[in-house]
Amino acid sequence: xxxxxxxxxxxxxxxxxxxxxxxxxxxxxxxxxxxxxxxxxxxxxxxxxxxxxxxxxxxxxxxxxxxxxxxxxxxxxxxxxxxxxxxxxxxxxxxxxxxxxxxxxxxxxxxxxxxxxxxxxxxxxxxxxxxxxxxxxxxxxxxxxxxxxxxxxxxxxxxxxxxxxxxxxxxxxxxxxxxxxxxxxxxxxxxxxxxxxxxxxxxxxxxxxxxxxxxxxxxxxxxxxxxxxxxxxxxxxxxxxxxxxxxxxxxxxxxxxxxxxxxxxxxxxxxxxxxxxxxxxxxxxxxxxxxxxxxxxxxxxxxxxxxxxxxxxxxxxxxxxxxxxxxxxxxxxxxxxxxxxxxxxxxxxx
Amino acid sequence: xxxxxxxxxxxxxxxxxxxxxxxxxxxxxxxxxxxxxxxxxxxxxxxxxxxxxxxxxxxxxxxxxxxxxxxxxxxxxxxxxxxxxxxxxxxxxxxxxxxxxxxxxxxxxxxxxxxxxxxxxxxxxxxxxxxxxxxxxxxxxxxxxxxxxxxxxxxxxxxxxxxxxxxxxxxxxxxxxxxxxxxxxxxxxxxxxxxxxxxxxxxxxxxxxxxxxxxxxxxxxxxxxxxxxxxxxxxxxxxxxxxxxxxxxxxxxxxxxxxxxxxxxxxxxxxxxxxxxxxxxxxxxxxxxxxxxxxxxxxxxxxxxxxxxxxxxxxxxxxxxxxxxxxxxxxxxxxxxxxxxxxxxxxxxx
Numbered sequence: 001x002x003x004x005x006x007x008x009x010x011x012x013x014x015x016x017x018x019x020x021x022x023x024x025x026x027x028x029x030x031x032x033x034x035x036x037x038x039x040x041x042x043x044x045x046x047x048x049x050x051x052x053x054x055x056x057x058x059x060x061x062x063x064x065x066x067x068x069x070x071x072x073x074x075x076x077x078x079x080x081x082x083x084x085x086x087x088x089x090x091x092x093x094x095x096x097x098x099x100x101x102x103x104x105x106x107x108x109x110x111x112x113x114x115x116x117x118x119x120x121x122x123x124x125x126x127x128x129x130x131x132x133x134x135x136x137x138x139x140x141x142x143x144x145x146x147x148x149x150x151x152x153x154x155x156x157x158x159x160x161x162x163x164x165x166x167x168x169x170x171x172x173x174x175x176x177x178x179x180x181x182x183x184x185x186x187x188x189x190x191x192x193x194x195x196x197x198x199x200x201x202x203x204x205x206x207x208x209x210x211x212x213x214x215x216x217x218x219x220x221x222x223x224x225x226x227x228x229x230x231x232x233x234x235x236x237x238x239x240x241x242x243x244x245x246x247x248x249x250x251x252x253x254x255x256x257x258x259x260x261x262x263x264x265x266x267x268x269x270x271x272x273x274x275x276x277x278x279x280x281x282x283x284x285x286x287x288x289x290x291x292x293x294x295x296x297x298x299x300x301x302x303x304x305x306x307x308x309x310x311x312x313x314x315x316x317x318x319x320x321x322x323x324x325x326x327x328x329x330x331x332x333x334x335x336x337x338x339x340x341x342x343x344x345x346x347x348x349x350x
Numbered sequence: 351x352x353x354x355x356x357x358x359x360x361x362x363x364x365x366x367x368x369x370x371x372x373x374x375x376x377x378x379x380x381x382x383x384x385x386x387x388x389x390x391x392x393x394x395x396x397x398x399x400x401x402x403x404x405x406x407x408x409x410x411x412x413x414x415x416x417x418x419x420x421x422x423x424x425x426x427x428x429x430x431x432x433x434x435x436x437x438x439x440x441x442x443x444x445x446x447x448x449x450x451x452x453x454x455x456x457x458x459x460x461x462x463x464x465x466x467x468x469x470x471x472x473x474x475x476x477x478x479x480x481x482x483x484x485x486x487x488x489x490x491x492x493x494x495x496x497x498x499x500x501x502x503x504x505x506x507x508x509x510x511x512x513x514x515x516x517x518x519x520x521x522x523x524x525x526x527x528x529x530x531x532x533x534x535x536x537x538x539x540x541x542x543x544x545x546x547x548x549x550x551x552x553x554x555x556x557x558x559x560x561x562x563x564x565x566x567x568x569x570x571x572x573x574x575x576x577x578x579x580x581x582x583x584x585x586x587x588x589x590x591x592x593x594x595x596x597x598x599x600x601x602x603x604x605x606x607x608x609x610x611x612x613x614x615x616x617x618x619x620x621x622x623x624x625x626x627x628x629x630x631x632x633x634x635x636x637x638x639x640x641x642x643x644x645x646x647x648x649x650x651x652x653x654x655x656x657x658x659x660x661x662x663x664x665x666x667x668x669x670x671x672x673x674x675x676x677x678x679x680x681x682x683x684x685x686x687x688x689x690x691x692x693x694x695x696x697x698x699x700x
Contacts (some may be wrong), residue, residue, distance in 0.1 A: 022655040186661070189643070189653075191541060191565040197644075197654040205655050213660040215541040215643055216567050217599025221635070221666040224601065249567025251574065252602045259605055285571070293539070293565055294547075297647045303539075304547040305372040305555050310563040311536070316571040 002165045013057045022202040033062040033081035040088035047162020048236045052094030055085045056124035063120035091286045093237040135166035137329035142172030150229040153186045156247040157199035158234035169232040169267040185211040192292040220256040231257040235268040242320030242337025243280025254322040263324040270345045280317035288312045352515045363407045372552040383412040383431035390438035397512020398586045402444030405435045406474035413470035441636045443587040485516035487679035492522030500579040503536045506597040507549035508584035519582040519617040535561040542642040570606040581607040585618040592670030592687025593630025604672040613674040620695045630667035638662045
């Protein structure tokens with residue numbers, strides 16, 4: 001199944017509740033846009049592409065379940081839902097992008113509410129289908145970079161769970177694996193939410209790709225010791241200069257790879273590229289609940305003093321100088337990024 | 351109290367069981383060298399100076415509780431205990447150093463077993479007292495580098511818990527705090543054993559020094575954003591060229607500090623400096639139990655698939671080029687380290 005699916009019979013959105021993995025594969029059914037916003041905020045669903053599509057389907061929920069009798073009333077409901085959804089995760093560009101895609105396609109001159117409802121749902125469906133196709137193209141493009149026998153260090157989760165299906169960086173690994181290349185993945189835990197050990201390890205298990213989990217701290221050691229051939233991750237937002245805003249920890253990982261001359265690839269759909277943004281440091285970084293850091297237990301014991309406080313930024317900025325290339329559905333973008341990212345967005349990469 | 355104390359009444363070694371912190375301050379009493387070796391291996395006690403002194407007192411336990419009737423028999427018992435203790439943690443140089451200090455001082459020509467027993471205990475006691483004095487001198491030397499208002503990023507635990515008392519890098523912070531300098535500490539968790547959030551946070555709480563816990567991944571973000579004035583950590587072994595072998599994650603932290611022109615200080619006693627070692631990559635790196643990585647729980651749920659495996663190196667190597675200076679009890683060592691570390695060891699720093 002897909003990570004995100006519209007259930008036509010019940011007119012509900014069905015999502016894998018990723019907070020329950022790897023212990024339990026639980027499917028949540030959402031019927032209100034408010035629930036979709038909560039699913040994004042609480043990270044029931046996460047990953048740049050996935051939260052974009054969840055946002056789009058959130059609008060579909062608003063359209064289908066709205067009690068509006070006129071298109072004017074429906075418009076009010078949809079705009080309210082869009083603003084609610086937009087605020088759920090401020091840093092990811094895909095969320096706003098997907099909401100805009102759906103909202104911009106609506107023909108407000110249409111007089112039939114029901115036709116509008118169906119049009120919104122179709123837009124969301126189309127985005128979801130396009131996301132899968134985009135992921136497949138990114139994976140095909142990126143798999144060219146992977147060699148037989150590679151050990152790949154991977155950050156966070158960028159697999160099917162991070163998208164509608166297939167995934168971005170993990171999609172590349174999956175395609176290379178299906179091409180018969182032997183791959184070993186070092187999965188970093190990705191504190192504080194542990195998307196690496198919880199989600200990426202679980203996915204690799206399903207795909208029968210060999211892996212080991214490592215602490216985030218251990219990445220430098222493995223890069224130092226010459227045991228890593230490539231570093232792969234996704235991206236929540238890419239600036240015009242190639243700076244990649246991604247899950248916290250990406251910057252140090254890229255730095256350590258660069259220090260050891262190991263190639264670093266970000267794998268992102270062009271919808272994550274924000275050409276209006278000159279550089280990464282202009283992106284507001286989401287600050288999340290300190291309890292994500294403080295609530296760990298080992299053998300039933302707390303791992304921080306009761307009185308402790310924490311700071312919990314969700315993203316950092318990997319400067320473009322640390323990247324070997326950025327893989328998109330329109331091709332592999334090499335430096336100079338300032339020149340070539342625009343071409344990738346417009347589909348003009350040679 | 352001290353982290354490690356000899357109880358003269360019961361002839362036992364009393365240690366804070368650091369695995370129980372921060373939830374519980376539990377004191378363990380050890381009466382056999384085997385228990386001391388286990389305490390080191392299982393990280394009931396950890397930190398380069400602390401395990402050295404625990405090793406020395408492990409020899410005292412062997413001497414005091416040995417049933418030997420001749421010095422020859424006692425020698426066999428002591429040498430057996432020394433080799434047992436030496437194997438408990440292979441990477442830390444202090445352990446071997448402390449064992450050698452005690453063993454080398456023994457006068458095997460002495461005919462009285464009881465005199466030998468007392469001599470071994472006295473040697474261990476002397477090392478413990480010297481460790482506290484050394485820590486105090488390191489702290490005084492290092493505190494000069496700390497400015498009023500500094501935010502200091504700190505890795506692992508290097509406080510009183512890592513030594514007999516006072517500590518190394520955290521000792522510097524503590525002394526600067528006692529000098530009236532206002533300091534804010536960013537405590538990284540230090541996965542996989544969480545010595546930062548479990549132990550350093552607990553110590554800072556006792557000393558009333560303000561701090562926030564951050565995930566190890568977040569260090570790069572705070573360094574990028576210009577909010578960190580200094581990075582401090584300890585060291586398990588320092589090579590002649592200044593490479594520092596320290597808790598896993600130190601390398602990436604130093605790299606990120608260096609990339610943002612934030613000064614990086616290792617604080618180590620000269621007993622951790624191994625001039626016979628040309629560079630850090632020659633040190634064998636201890637590989638620990640994968641369950642240290644895999645056994646986390648969040649809200650009662652497993653954070654890795656049941657079938658998952660992990661790799662768990664305990665240390666990495668921070669190349670000397672990333673260090674601003676190395677603080678010792680004999681003074682602050684600046685580059686060129688190859689020249690100046692020898693002077694520090696011999697007490698000839700100008």
